[in-house]
Amino acid sequence: MKAKASEKKPEDVEAKKEIAEEDVSNVKIEAEKEVVSAVPIEVEELIKAMPVKREVEGWVPKTETGKKVKNGEIKDIEEILDMGITIMEPEIIDMLMPELSSELLLVGQSKGKFGGGQRRVFKQTQKKTKEGNKPKFSTIAVIGNKNGIVGMGFGKAKETVPAREKAFRNSKLNVIKIRRGCGSWQCGCKNPHSIPFEVEGKEGSVIMILKPAPKGKGLCIQSECKKILEMAGIKDVWSKTRGNTASRSNLLMACFNALKKLMEVKTGPDHKESLGIAEGMIKNEQ
Numbered sequence: 001m002k003a004k005a006s007e008k009k010p011e012d013v014e015a016k017k018e019i020a021e022e023d024v025s026n027v028k029i030e031a032e033k034e035v036v037s038a039v040p041i042e043v044e045e046l047i048k049a050m051p052v053k054r055e056v057e058g059w060v061p062k063t064e065t066g067k068k069v070k071n072g073e074i075k076d077i078e079e080i081l082d083m084g085i086t087i088m089e090p091e092i093i094d095m096l097m098p099e100l101s102s103e104l105l106l107v108g109q110s111k112g113k114f115g116g117g118q119r120r121v122f123k124q125t126q127k128k129t130k131e132g133n134k135p136k137f138s139t140i141a142v143i144g145n146k147n148g149i150v151g152m153g154f155g156k157a158k159e160t161v162p163a164r165e166k167a168f169r170n171s172k173l174n175v176i177k178i179r180r181g182c183g184s185w186q187c188g189c190k191n192p193h194s195i196p197f198e199v200e201g202k203e204g205s206v207i208m209i210l211k212p213a214p215k216g217k218g219l220c221i222q223s224e225c226k227k228i229l230e231m232a233g234i235k236d237v238w239s240k241t242r243g244n245t246a247s248r249s250n251l252l253m254a255c256f257n258a259l260k261k262l263m264e265v266k267t268g269p270d271h272k273e274s275l276g277i278a279e280g281m282i283k284n285e286q
């Protein structure tokens with residue numbers, strides 16, 4: 001008798017669970033399930049291929065710097081960056097940097113079995129509420145001229161397209177100038193193909209160390225960080241990471257923070273020659 005009772009009990013519990021689940025799953029949640037499912041690859045490709053918004057003609061500047069850019073008083077982006085002014089309007093970048101490349105980085109992961117989800121542009125998160133699951137999409141955009149100037153931005157919204165727009169807008173407001181050079185003891189060619197010295201960037205638990213590499217070595221780094229360095233115009237680098245590098249956004253931010261450090265280190269005129277340091281854009285490069 002006892003054995004029979006114990007057999008029955010789990011069934012009862014399961015039955016109860018089913019009932020409970022049925023109670024929760026009302027019409028609203030079923031309707032939202034479609035939104036929750038991952039963005040189809042075709043849609044993602046379309047969103048990726050959309051041109052980055054540039055509103056130069058109808059722009060009415062609101063900040064002092066913006067007015068100067070519109071008047072033509074400031075013609076070089078490096079002037080703004082050297083003065084340490086925060087860029088408040090993305091149109092400044094649109095106007096001063098017409099030849100800008102941009103890309104969305106793969107920060108998300110589609111749902112897949114055995115932990116092998118494909119890396120995707122949009123990272124999806126959900127908030128559980130009484131009304132059901134509220135999904136949000138976030139992404140990271142990188143822009144640059146492949147010649148010493150690079151920007152990175154994070155965007156998050158309820159839909160994919162606004163998230164992308166926000167990311168590009170933020171990347172334009174977050175533009176930095178970098179230093180290039182040849183700090184590799186194996187090379188010593190004095191050309192700005194790599195970085196002049198070792199730098200370290202941190203975000204969360206992730207630490208990214210970038211080291212100068214000899215000419216022709218290429219970018220020995222994780223594939224998404226590679227895109228940032230390509231945008232910045234660095235051709236050869238060695239890297240090392242520590243911490244939870246699986247959290248993509250932290251890894252990318254750590255990489256960007258390392259690039260920021262390139263301008264923070266003080267260098268003398270002797271270093272400039274021996275390491276072949278070039279700051280920002282190289283104008284004579286052809």
Ligand SMILES: [Zn+2]
Nearest residue numbers: 182187188189
């Ligand atoms: Zn070299």
